[in-house]
Amino acid sequence: MSTEPRYVCTKRLCLTSASLCLIVLTFIWAVIQHRISIERTQEVDAALRANSNLTIAFEQNISRTLKAAEQVAAFVREGYLLQGTAPDLHRWVRDSVIREGMFTIISVVDEHGQIIASSQDIPTTVNYADRDFFLAQRDNTLDTLFISRPVLGRVSGAWRIPLSLRISRPDGSFGGVVVIAIDPTNLTSFYRQTNLGAHGLLEVTGLDGYTRGRKIGDQISFNQDARALPWFTRRSTAPTGNFVDQGEIDGISRVISYRTLHGYPLMAVVGTAYDEAVAATQHRRTVYLFAASLLSALILSLTIGLTLAMARQRAITQALQASKIQLAHAARHDPLTGLPNRVLFQERCLRSLESARRHRTLAAILYLDLDGFKEVNDRYGHATGDALLQQAAQRLTQQVRASSEDTVARFGGDEFAIMLDGLLTQKDGEQIILNILTALSQPFTLDGAEARISASIGAVLYPLHGTDLNTLIGQADTAMYAAKNAGKNQFAWGTAAEPNNYKAEMAAS
Template sequence: MKFHTMGTDEQRYAFSKPLCITSALLSLIVLSLIWLGISQRISTERDQAVEAAMLANSNLTIAFEQDIFRTFKAAEQVAAFVREGYLKHGAAPDLQQWVRQHVIREDMFTIISVVDEHGTIIASSQDTSPTVNYADRDFFLAQRSNTQDTLFISRPVLGRVSGEWRIPLSLRISRPDGSFAGVVVMAINPAYLTNFYRQANLGANGLLEVTGLDGYTRGRKIGNQISFDQDAHALSWFTRRTSAPTGNFKDDADIDGITRIISYRTLGDYPLMAVVGTSYDEAVAAHRHRRTAYLLVASALSVLILCFAASLILAMSRQRAITLALQASKAKLVHAARHDPLTGLPNRVLFQERCLRAMEAARRHDTLAAILYLDLDGFKEVNDCYGHATGDDLLQQVALRLAQHVRAASEDTVARFGGDEFGIVLNHLASQDDGKHIILHILAAMSQPFTLDGAEVRISASIGAVLYPTHGADLNTLIGKADTAMYTAKHAGKNRFAWWTAARRQTG
């Protein structure tokens, strides 16, 4: 039971546990209902905001996928047209004239070339150096071994004709016998792939990305920043693609520390995937404004309920204050009457009660109980040398060490009689040797050094011991015999113990 003072000593409140628990439970139920409702509302609105963002992103990804498909399908058609002209006439077409005459009208391709089986450019929509050779380029090597008539979409490279970063797109040229005759290659600016960003409202931190299934981006745009040929193997949408070709999820800041809602789709006709991402914070911004309002309302209601509950408890507790204060004072007096004020150990009165309890248990269970009388060796010298305050510190350390070396599970008791004398009762002993074993441990503990104000001090103990019922059945007689045995141990050289015997000689 706790007493809280407010103002003067007369203004005390004694809190009843049942009252506090009942009031707390009722308040907790009401508060739980309020906060549960608010939490569910907040969670529902957040989930709805995320779901709406995922749906919007999913629709944008479909549109983005179609935009990418149209781009590469147009490239494939132009390449097939150039290849057909080359194979039909058996000579390289004049691609520059085709561009001027608008035979080739796609302006997204910065350059279109026909390359023979040796990697030499034999026709181009731009003037090219005769020393330029593509035999070592990935697109050329891929098409040379390609047995399918498919468009190869290379990773971005630094163009040998334009001197700028471009994505080569190539189509194989095969002779009638199927042998390799070269490639039609065209180049596209990586930034062109993310022009869709201007059509989509992705916010300040939106993400638009085209990634090859080889794990490298063909184009990426985040806000106004454009990049390409980035390693995407570790990105969550790339790793998810292996198990799900399309998907929507919340991404934990894989790229730049910004959490986004991601939608992705794998293209069916080309080895690419389209990725659209919007900022999670932007998606839930409106929800967060409402969330703040909900929390303020819930907090205000919580404060009102808690204030009402506290007022009720205080009002009902004041009438119990005086009675409980008197009970507490009585309990303190009872404790003080049965415990040593310096060490907190039981005093002689409580020790005797514990001894009687131990004797009754020994009688009932046909076991033994031991009563020990302990006197410190060398305590007076410490007191004289260091002063009474240090002596009190030593007695407190001795009390703690003694309490640590008796058996708590057996309800052994350590008490202080006064000065440097202590009593110990050992319960439930099977034999005299059991008591001896414990006593030797206590002696060993007492012989270890004590630290007093930074100085190391050594003392020891002399212990007298008696057994119930072996050495008697009267408590006062047994304590007197233990006292006598203690002097026997002290006269025998100290730092030892002695069982009581009529001859006073049995020491250990």
């Protein structure tokens, strides 16, 4: 019977294990919740930025429409004042003197509200003296465009937004108005150029608090009271803004961006449904929670297993720990050279690319193939070939920067890969590549025999040649073959760059 001492699961040991397990689980769930919160905030911020840009474009679209209307009205007014008689607007439209198709009706109304000219046939009995667009211009001493609330046309029977410009006689007295009618749906036609989702909001609201046009999904409305809506109340203190509302219109919370138009008493509003904006985050949240649950179950199982394992012999525990370390190292390192393998190299590349993105630096990936290695291997045998690979690995390691996060890896055979981290210029990377070519072109001493090889290197720069790791490695591989086909012992930058002749470069230096 063995007399080796064994650990027993004492009360103190069990409590310690349980406490550590609880701390780890609390940490994991706190990190998961924090990550979910951060990603949700990032998604909302991205939606706010996107909507803010859309609102600027929307504002410009509305302004162009209004400026076109103002120009047409001013043109008609000028023709009327110069001729002294009502212009033939029918002929002007027919002859394309007026080409704006969005303006459904263009009319000249005298100081009594009577229509004296129109682009359409309108009964002489129609009088506009009681319309807001007429009354506002009658008392308007400034030459500004009045944008009326939508009204039901007395002739067309359709809802239209009248836009009017005052006609002033030479003595300054009121001489009537030029009025242009536009379809309210034209103001929200910008929606067709955007992707705001199924519950997206596009709205044009007058500073009087009433909408000139609103589109939610496929539903169009206008002349709605918007005075109590949060973007309208905010506008009094902030002409532009971005925020998340609580669904005051229809119960759907939205990411809102609004702007007050320059030169016109209107505001443009763009909104996307909050749930649609964070849909990707919600999907990841489900994945995170599922993963955290599995991880928690795994940790609980491991805690129980570890607690039982700690009751075993110290030698067995130490042997298991040593075995784990060795297995972890073997899974990520090349057994011949001790260099990182493809798995570890990709992990480090991802970290380097992320660091380069955050710090706005460059990172280079080199794909290297030894020229002449097969001949050495065939001539002297595999053992000598392995020794050559080990020496080549040492030389490559000596050429990268010890003070950086540069990584040298072996992918297999005579193929190596190098990550150059935190480069400031492309020239910095080229100098390291030239040093590598020089180092590998020096003779190798193998069991008393001298062997010479060289290298063909394909190189890419992040982000100049791409941002995806697999794409970068693939381009570097392609560039390596370009360098090999161009004569070997040289390197090529990416698929869009011409191979750089190393021999010529060395001769010039």
